[in-house]
Structures are given as C-alpha cells and as structure tokens.
Amino acid sequence: MTGALTTTGTPGAAPPVRRSATTVIGTSNLRKRYGAVHAVDGIDLDVRAGDVYGFLGANGSGKTTTVRMLLGLVLATEGEIELLGEPMPRAGRRVLPRVGALIENPAHYGHLSGRVNLTLLDAAGPGGDRRTRADRVSAVLEQVGLGAVGRRPVKAYSLGMRQRLGLAGALLRRPELLVLDEPTNGLDPQGIHEIRDLLLELNRTGTTVFLSSHLLAEVEQLCTRVGVLDRGRLVLQDELATLTAPTGATLVQTPRPDLVHRVLGGRVLRVDGERVVVHGADPAEVNAALVGAGVPVTGLELERPSLEEVVLAAASSSADRVDGAAGRGAGR
Amino acid sequence: MIAVELVKLFRRPRTWVTIALLNALPVLVAVLLALTDLGPRPGEGPAFLSAVLTNGNLYPLAALAIVLPLFLPIAVAVVAGDSVAGEAQGGTLRYLLARPAGRTRLLVAKLVAAFVFVLVAVVVVAAVGYVTGSVLFGVAPTGTTTFSGTTLSSQQIVVRTLLAIGYVTFSMLGVAAFALFFSTLTDSPLGATLGALAVLITSSLLFTLDAASSIAPYLPTRYWLSYVDLFRDPILWRDIVRGVGLQAVYLVVLLGASWANFTTKDVTS
Structure with missing residues (x-):
C-alpha cells in the first residue's frame, strides 16, 4: 500500500506538491x-x-x-x-x-x-x-x-x-x-x-x-x-x-464447521457460525480437500475485506462523538 | 457579472414591492392634503409640504422629504444588506465563487446593483410625486417661490430637482455602503440590514443631542436634508458640498473595509 502513509508533516515549510504527469x-x-x-x-x-x-x-x-x-x-x-x-x-x-x-x-x-x-x-x-x-x-x-x-x-x-x-x-x-x-x-x-x-x-x-x-x-x-x-x-x-484485494484466505460455507476443523486442522483461521475462514488462496484446492473427506460445502469464495472493514480499521470512532477526554475536536 | 446582478435584483418580486410601498406614503399624504386643503404651516412638517398646495411642481421634493428619514433608508438597507449575506444564507454564494465569479468582481457588481436600486427608487419616488402633485394640486403658472422668497422658472426647477435627486441618491449610497459592509461580515441578511439601520438611528439620535454637537458634523445622516438648500436663491452650497464630501469619505472607508473583509474571508456558508 504505497499511498497509505499517514502524513503527519512538520509545521512550517510545505514541500512542493509531489505530482506525476497525470x-x-x-x-x-x-x-x-x-x-x-x-x-x-x-x-x-x-x-x-x-x-x-x-x-x-x-x-x-x-x-x-x-x-x-x-x-x-x-x-x-x-x-x-x-x-x-x-x-x-x-x-x-x-x-x-x-x-x-x-x-x-x-x-x-x-x-x-x-x-x-x-x-x-x-x-x-x-x-x-x-x-x-x-x-x-x-x-x-x-x-x-x-x-x-x-x-x-x-x-x-x-x-x-x-x-x-x-x-x-x-x-x-x-x-x-x-x-x-x-x-x-x-x-x-x-x-x-x-x-x-x-x-x-x-x-x-x-x-x-x-x-x-x-x-x-x-x-x-x-x-x-x-x-x-x-x-x-x-x-x-x-x-x-x-x-x-484477497487476503489469502478462503471463505467456506458449511453446515458442519466442526468437520472442517477435523479435516483441515491448523489451516482454520476463524469460525463464525456456518462460515469458516481457511488459510489458502485456492478455493478449488480447499474444496477438493473438504469434499474428498465428505464435508458438505454449500459455498466457497476468496476472502476479501469490504471497503467498510478497511475504512473502520483505518479510522477511529465517529467524529460526531464528543467524549470527555477527546483530544482533538471535530472539524467543520 | 453586473448584468447578472441586475437581472437577479429586478426579477425579484420583492424589489418591486419595496418600490411600490415606498410610494404609498407620499401618495397617501398628497391625497389627504388635497382632500382637506390643510397644509402644515411653513417651517413645520416635512420640507416643501407647506408649499405644494400652491404648486404641485414641488411635490417630488416633498415626496423625497417624506421617505428620506425612514422608508428610503430601510429599503436601501434591505437590498444592500441582502446582497452578500442573502447569497450566503441561500447557499448560492459558494456556487458563485466556485464558478468563479471573483470576489472583487462580485462585490463591485453587488455595489452597482445597489446603486441602480437606489437610483431607481429615488427616481420613481420623484416621478410618482410629480404625477401626484400635478394631478392633485396643479402646476402654478407663475413659477415657483423659493425659500428665499424669489421666483424660479420651470427650467430652474427641473435642474434643481435633478440635482436634488442626485444628492439624495448619493446620500443613500452611504446607507448602502454600511449595509454592504455588514453584509460581508455576517451570513444573515436581516442582521446586516438591522446593523445598517442601527447606525442610522444612532446617528439621527446623536444629531439631536447637544452633548454630541462636537461629533455632529461627522454623523452620516447630518447633511441628508441639505438638498433643501438647493431651493434657496442663490443656492446655499456649503452644506451640500460638505454632505457630498462626508458621504464620499464614508463610501471609500466602508467599501474598502468590505473589500478587505470579503476577499480574505473563509466562505463556509
């Protein structure tokens, strides 16, 4: 993520705008x-x-x-x-x-x-x-x-x-x-x-x-x-x-998360109800392994963070909040 | 840009309602005078009013004298006070500036529009006054008597009436400058208008106060009624010249302040 640096910048001299031709x-x-x-x-x-x-x-x-x-x-x-x-x-x-x-x-x-x-x-x-x-x-x-x-x-x-x-x-x-x-x-x-x-x-x-x-x-x-x-x-x-972009994990939908755990063991990263997150960026391979072992699979996809998750991870709480010890107030 | 401002001003129903209301009082006064034939004694009541019963020619001046203390300044303050603050309140200011209209150009256009409004309002009051006067009182064939007792020809009356219109317009530009300045300070057109009126009321009040006599020559309303001196024989220029000079100083200072404020302020409306 090249452009994702938080720009703190020193007060005083502003460097010239870094720009490409576009x-x-x-x-x-x-x-x-x-x-x-x-x-x-x-x-x-x-x-x-x-x-x-x-x-x-x-x-x-x-x-x-x-x-x-x-x-x-x-x-x-x-x-x-x-x-x-x-x-x-x-x-x-x-x-x-x-x-x-x-x-x-x-x-x-x-x-x-x-x-x-x-x-x-x-x-x-x-x-x-x-x-x-x-x-x-x-x-x-x-x-x-x-x-x-x-x-x-x-x-x-x-x-x-x-x-x-x-x-x-x-x-x-x-x-x-x-x-x-x-x-x-x-x-x-x-x-x-x-x-x-x-x-x-x-x-x-x-x-x-x-x-x-x-x-x-x-x-x-x-x-x-x-x-x-x-x-x-x-x-x-x-x-x-x-x-x-895909996180390198695969999302498996299954009514039997416990079976996934038994088959794939340490590759299971998270279990959330009927959704299991498995390490590995190749859903076909994950599917083959699970189905081969008799685990019912109802859905399969590459895990991608939603924009909402990305934004929430990057930003702090809503600036509408005015908490007691809040450091900096909301802007206009 | 100026054309745009004039279109906005004169396509607005409020502008015409204001001008119509401005004429209501002089017409009412004329009708009452004509019906009762009871003029105020010379030296009392609004200027010229005692003279109009014998000569309708003077009614434009009487009409101006009737609206000058209150109604005309209110109308001017409403229009000029609205000029920038009204756009800010309506949100159109940000679109004009992002167009970009240019802050100085916009301010100049607003000033010109306010000037045109003042001129139109004064001329309409005078014209309606002329029509009312000649219909209700008739025009004296022998010519018009000045405050000095001599007689003026119709031609002299026309010239001096035009001078009076010019003088009143210039005095009202001072009001417009106050309102425009306040208009650049606030996003509330009402606030700008009331601010300008507060200045005028303060000025009129101090003018009547002996304790304030040392600052009286610098009060914005001090020479407003001096156009009466145009109808002396010979014309008494002293107060008229001072009045023009004083208004010019107020105009330059206030417009400079408006410009300095408006061109450097953050438009957050």
Whole structure:
C-alpha cells in the first residue's frame, strides 16, 4: 500500500506538491486551523486523471473543509494546492471554469426557473461562451433528466430535482474535473442509479470525478481510488482494488464447521457460525480437500475485506462523538 | 457579472414591492392634503409640504422629504444588506465563487446593483410625486417661490430637482455602503440590514443631542436634508458640498473595509 502513509508533516515549510504527469488534484501538507481546532491537519491528496476518487470520512472529519479549500472558498492556513496543474487559489480564474462542483447541498434562486438559474450561473464567470449558452443549458437539463421541467420556479422543485439541477450546473461547461459532495443526497433509488450511470459515462469520456461521501456502499460501486480522512488526517489513499484485494484466505460455507476443523486442522483461521475462514488462496484446492473427506460445502469464495472493514480499521470512532477526554475536536 | 446582478435584483418580486410601498406614503399624504386643503404651516412638517398646495411642481421634493428619514433608508438597507449575506444564507454564494465569479468582481457588481436600486427608487419616488402633485394640486403658472422668497422658472426647477435627486441618491449610497459592509461580515441578511439601520438611528439620535454637537458634523445622516438648500436663491452650497464630501469619505472607508473583509474571508456558508 504505497499511498497509505499517514502524513503527519512538520509545521512550517510545505514541500512542493509531489505530482506525476497525470495529477489532477494534488495537495501538499494542506492544513486548516479554526482557532485551536485542526479541521484539516496536513493532507497530501493525489487524484489522477481518469480516477473516480472516493473521498471518505465520517461527519466532521474535514471533508467539506478540504473540498472548500480545493475550490478556493476557504483559504488554507498552510500548504499547497494544485488543481489541473495550476496553483489554487491563485489561478482560480483560469482553473475553476474547467471544474464542475457540487458543494454540500445544491443552492438556487427559488423564484427563478431552473433554466434561468443555470443561465445566470454560466454568465456569472469566465469560460462560458455566451453564444452556446442556451444550447448548453438545454443539453445539461436533458442529461440530468430535467429536460421537460419547463418554467416552474425552483422553489416548486422536489429535493431530488434540486439535486439534479445542482449536478446540471456542475456539468454546464463540460468540466475536466467534477468535484461532488454527496451527489446522491435526496435521490430515490432509481435516481441514485441514474446518477451513478451518468457519472460512470462521464468518467468513460475522460472526466475525472472526485466524490466526497460517507456512503461506503456508494463509493465501493463507483470509485477506482479511495482516500480516507479521519479527524483531519488522510489515513489511507490507495486503489480500491488494492485495498479490497484477497487476503489469502478462503471463505467456506458449511453446515458442519466442526468437520472442517477435523479435516483441515491448523489451516482454520476463524469460525463464525456456518462460515469458516481457511488459510489458502485456492478455493478449488480447499474444496477438493473438504469434499474428498465428505464435508458438505454449500459455498466457497476468496476472502476479501469490504471497503467498510478497511475504512473502520483505518479510522477511529465517529467524529460526531464528543467524549470527555477527546483530544482533538471535530472539524467543520 | 453586473448584468447578472441586475437581472437577479429586478426579477425579484420583492424589489418591486419595496418600490411600490415606498410610494404609498407620499401618495397617501398628497391625497389627504388635497382632500382637506390643510397644509402644515411653513417651517413645520416635512420640507416643501407647506408649499405644494400652491404648486404641485414641488411635490417630488416633498415626496423625497417624506421617505428620506425612514422608508428610503430601510429599503436601501434591505437590498444592500441582502446582497452578500442573502447569497450566503441561500447557499448560492459558494456556487458563485466556485464558478468563479471573483470576489472583487462580485462585490463591485453587488455595489452597482445597489446603486441602480437606489437610483431607481429615488427616481420613481420623484416621478410618482410629480404625477401626484400635478394631478392633485396643479402646476402654478407663475413659477415657483423659493425659500428665499424669489421666483424660479420651470427650467430652474427641473435642474434643481435633478440635482436634488442626485444628492439624495448619493446620500443613500452611504446607507448602502454600511449595509454592504455588514453584509460581508455576517451570513444573515436581516442582521446586516438591522446593523445598517442601527447606525442610522444612532446617528439621527446623536444629531439631536447637544452633548454630541462636537461629533455632529461627522454623523452620516447630518447633511441628508441639505438638498433643501438647493431651493434657496442663490443656492446655499456649503452644506451640500460638505454632505457630498462626508458621504464620499464614508463610501471609500466602508467599501474598502468590505473589500478587505470579503476577499480574505473563509466562505463556509
């Protein structure tokens, strides 16, 4: 696990952002202090072109502060940020038009229609060609499934429709990088499925996606790389496939765990009801040994840690907890 | 960006409701005056009001004098106080800044929008006042008498009324600057508006207090009503010039403070 070092970093000089040619988001020793609270405590993010990067962490672990620092909303106390190869927030005017963002909840002007909202947002900054604006607005409304919403004011939209409109705003300029904070908030299961397909489709056509979430199942289905934030520190950053790689053990389902024990003896690592974990990364071999000895086997698979197990092992308890002797408080 | 802000301002129903309400009181006063024919004695009540019974030409000025102490500053404080804090409260500020709108550009656009609102509000009050005045009181054919007893031609009246509109607008920009500054400090538009109004009420109160006479020349509301001096003959420029100078100082200081605060603050709304 090459990228899984906990970055403690010394206060003071931030080393330049270590980046490969494909780094899309790179931070170096990024810190944010609010008074005595270290909301973000020296993190080195490395998001590469083509990634669907899952940025995980409990509530209050510093996800939102980090996202806001990447976009130039919150100014870092210390450290460097590079976005699409340019320094932030200095180069924001050049970089941010190439980035689409959904920051916490979507927000719109309630008395205006979705179309007018998107038009105004596009007109409010550089990089949105005025001549193509109407067409681009129509196209993204279609893309997020709001093509026929008409002139209804946004205050009459449902939560899911607002979420879709927020996503439409992020997609308006065909961004190279999407920064999304909980993009499936408020959507029903079909909506979640739709948005997931949309994000995967965008990723296939070259968009890098940075997805901040605390929904592990969602990240597991979508992401290729994962970073885990715990109390302001990046405790884990690696390929999802590496993190959930087989552990070298085989999982045996059997109504007779006692027989497995008799046949395989010391190879049994754990017994959990009808599930027995056996040393050995070759299920066929394990199967042959058990069936040959007359042990009934109803299921067999390589043991892999779930993302949840990986995250729980790396992170401490939920930052919502405010225990008596807790050292460091929850960030914002 | 400025166009975007103007669209947001003038497509908002509240803007027009505010302007309509602003005109309600002068119209009501005009109707009461016309029905009863009971004007205040010269020197009492709102400026110009005693003169309008004989000449409707002066009613735009009387209308401004009626809304100037309270209603106009409230309207301006509501709009300017909402400008940044309202976006923060609604959550749209983070999307504007991530667009990126640019903090300085956004602030300038907000200021221009507030200025346009002030101008529109003052001009509408004056225009409605003119229509009300000429319909209800008629226009004196002989010309208008100044506070100094001489007579002004209609042309002079028009020029001086326009000067008065300009002066009132500039005075209200001071209110807008206070509200905009508070608006960059808080995420609550109500707080920003009330903050600006608190400043104005403090200023008006201190102005009436003899013990505060040494600071009276620096109070933001001190020269608000000095546009009355435009209707003396010859025009008494002293207070008007001082009023413009004082508002200019407040504008520069407050806008500088707004800019310094807004461009360096963490947007966590």
